[in-house]
Amino acid sequence: MSVLTWTYIIVGLTFALYIGIAIWSRAGSTKEFYVAGGGVSPLANGMATAADWMSAASFISMAGLISFMGYDGGVYLMGWTGGYVLLALLLAPYLRKFGKFTVPDFIGDRYYSNVARSVAVVCAIIVSFTYVAGQMRGVGVVFSRFLEVDINTGVYIGMAIVLFYAVLGGMKGITYTQVAQYCVLIFAYMVPAFFISIAMTGNVIPQLGLLGTVTDGSEMALLDKLDQLHQELGFAAYTNGTKSMTDIFCITMALMAGTAGLPHVIVRFFTVPKVKDARISAGYALLFIAILYTTAPAIAAFARTNLIHTVSNQEYASMPEWFTKWETTKLISYDDKNGDGLIQYVANPQINELTIDQDIMVLANPEIAGLPNWVIALVAAGGLAAALSTAAGLLLVISTAVSRDLIKMQIKPNISEKNELLSARLGAAVAVVIAGYFGIHPPDFVAATVALAFGLAAASFFPAIVLGIFDKRMNREGAITGMVVGITLMLFYMLKFKLGKFGGGGPDDWWFGISPEGFGTIAMIVNLVISLTVSRFTAPPPAEVQAIVEDIRIPRGAGDAIAH
Amino acid sequence: MSDNQRKAYWKENLRYLYILLAIWFVVSYGFGILLVDQLNEIRIGGAKLGFWFAQQGSIYVFVVLIFVYVYLMNKLDKKYGLEE
Numbered sequence: 001m002s003v004l005t006w007t008y009i010i011v012g013l014t015f016a017l018y019i020g021i022a023i024w025s026r027a028g029s030t031k032e033f034y035v036a037g038g039g040v041s042p043l044a045n046g047m048a049t050a051a052d053w054m055s056a057a058s059f060i061s062m063a064g065l066i067s068f069m070g071y072d073g074g075v076y077l078m079g080w081t082g083g084y085v086l087l088a089l090l091l092a093p094y095l096r097k098f099g100k101f102t103v104p105d106f107i108g109d110r111y112y113s114n115v116a117r118s119v120a121v122v123c124a125i126i127v128s129f130t131y132v133a134g135q136m137r138g139v140g141v142v143f144s145r146f147l148e149v150d151i152n153t154g155v156y157i158g159m160a161i162v163l164f165y166a167v168l169g170g171m172k173g174i175t176y177t178q179v180a181q182y183c184v185l186i187f188a189y190m191v192p193a194f195f196i197s198i199a200m201t202g203n204v205i206p207q208l209g210l211l212g213t214v215t216d217g218s219e220m221a222l223l224d225k226l227d228q229l230h231q232e233l234g235f236a237a238y239t240n241g242t243k244s245m246t247d248i249f250c251i252t253m254a255l256m257a258g259t260a261g262l263p264h265v266i267v268r269f270f271t272v273p274k275v276k277d278a279r280i281s282a283g284y285a286l287l288f289i290a291i292l293y294t295t296a297p298a299i300a301a302f303a304r305t306n307l308i309h310t311v312s313n314q315e316y317a318s319m320p321e322w323f324t325k326w327e328t329t330k331l332i333s334y335d336d337k338n339g340d341g342l343i344q345y346v347a348n349p350q351i352n353e354l355t356i357d358q359d360i361m362v363l364a365n366p367e368i369a370g371l372p373n374w375v376i377a378l379v380a381a382g383g384l385a386a387a388l389s390t391a392a393g394l395l396l397v398i399s400t401a402v403s404r405d406l407i408k409m410q411i412k413p414n415i416s417e418k419n420e421l422l423s424a425r426l427g428a429a430v431a432v433v434i435a436g437y438f439g440i441h442p443p444d445f446v447a448a449t450v451a452l453a454f455g456l457a458a459a460s461f462f463p464a465i466v467l468g469i470f471d472k473r474m475n476r477e478g479a480i481t482g483m484v485v486g487i488t489l490m491l492f493y494m495l496k497f498k499l500g501k502f503g504g505g506g507p508d509d510w511w512f513g514i515s516p517e518g519f520g521t522i523a524m525i526v527n528l529v530i531s532l533t534v535s536r537f538t539a540p541p542p543a544e545v546q547a548i549v550e551d552i553r554i555p556r557g558a559g560d561a562i563a564h
Numbered sequence: 565m566s567d568n569q570r571k572a573y574w575k576e577n578l579r580y581l582y583i584l585l586a587i588w589f590v591v592s593y594g595f596g597i598l599l600v601d602q603l604n605e606i607r608i609g610g611a612k613l614g615f616w617f618a619q620q621g622s623i624y625v626f627v628v629l630i631f632v633y634v635y636l637m638n639k640l641d642k643k644y645g646l647e648e
Contacts, residue, residue, distance in 0.1 A: 066619075071600075071615055071618060071619075073619070074596055074597075074615075074618030074619050077618070077619050077620075077622075077623060078592045078596055078618060078622050078623070081622075081623045081626050082588065082592050082622065082626055084626065084630065085584075085585075085588045085626050085629055085630060088630045088633060088634075089581055089584060089585065089630075089633055090581070093637075207620060208609075210610075210611065210619075210620070211608060211609025211610045211611050211616070212609065212610055213610055221609070221610025221611070222610055223610055223611050223612070223615070224610065239604070239611070239612055239615040245597060245598065245600075248597050249593060249597050249598070252592065252593070252596075252597065253593075274648050275648075276634075276637075276638065276641070276647070276648060279630075279633065279634045279637060279638075280634050282630055283627070283630040283631050283633075283634055286626060286627050286630055287627050290623050290624070290626070290627050293623055294620050294623050294624070297619040297620060550570065553570075553573075553574055553577075554565065554570065554573070554646065555637075555641055555646055555648075556641075556646040556647075556648060
């Protein structure tokens, strides 16, 4: 059977599965819609969190990014996993004990202020929208490459599916769909990885293959071979990288704190029954994520070595079939500058004749390794599972922020349960349409704002929540000033150095040599210092709020998420 | 639960956090970033150790850290009669 037939079959089957789960698990109450009734098992929650967290970017782009960044790619690997340690130790158990539905809920109650709640709502919406636009685009891209439909048609199909199960099932539907999506995506990621690891190093486990030797008979370590190839072609050694140590440090920190502060991840820990379950499900989540994240650097190194071997100084005419196939999608392009018919792939842009898109490393891997057609189709289904699961989680945060944090808590407190549920569903539907619009008309800043989402979360939520739990003296004035200053500073830096506003500037103008991606760390520290200073010069929080803090520190009696 | 017990429970909890977060910091920011050049002199299999910590080692440690935390906290809850 052809790749296309296989893709239709496998993608069709997985979609039927997601829709079946959505119908089986539709939500009947606001509690089921917001937090899946609070009865999700820790293992299922771990899988759902992993799928929620791993987006199209993790699945499709990350290995390719690392492949081109070498050692520097470690910022993503450490940053996007280390955040779970912070989440598990500093946030998840306490927020579960607190027992409400959303992050703005916590901020609003802990800082006894609707201003704080509104600031949190705005942050949650900004963070989630910047993220979700990229996911819808990812769905469209996967569709267009594997199913040979128009990108926009792909976005429409994706919107329809997400709309169906997010609106119908709320958090409950999303949770169980994400469990299925995790299984699909991890299977799709690992199968090609096993095959390629055997081909390159003779070791079936990619994580060990990375430490192994190449199979070409030279007995040389794979990474040494790759360093050598890199240097021959004028690139920096693969295992050394090019970014400054300060920048690597700051980017890693910003991604970690941002991960721990992302509302769609935090809210997942409200869905388990007990504090104990919140702790262990963070462990399961990271374990499931780590399976993919420790495979990615191996795929990156294998693919890089393989690619250089296949193309460097070879005749263009003798390139394998996948090369020409991906050329038509513009992910690879070749320009024979010196007219010798050979491919010069080198660091010097004057002589270099080959441009390669990072996404090809995962998408074309099965073809490069000569795997059967059904594996190629599986990768398409995996990419879609990753994009859809993240999009659904984000849309839920947006709809909850509107129906609960704005309408129920602020505008119309006496709204009936039925109407609140209806407004949550409408909110989700509107959010899907807006996200779809951005997917079809991607603004130029989408790529730039994915990093912005982490920086914003690190500069706003993370300090406010951690201080809310660990510093009983932290008050309304301190937290609000800290969040506002932190987020404003971060926005200013990103607008200036990423989008050229306020006079713009290049890497030479960066403050302390820190890139916009890493600046979230500075903004976070500023937030912390300002919060602590302001809080010490203003009145302490009222006694009942201090009692809340005492209470969330003790795990017993988390009970159900308090409905109203 | 008395005030003293609450304080003692919280103090032990914080002590675990300091230790676990210190390890978290050392394996990622320490071994993977600040000391990467020194550790790269040592090898683990076919890889330089600093590079390995930045791309794989730290992630393994993160996973173990969370499960150790779960174990320690469950034990602590039991000690103070807070388990459910």
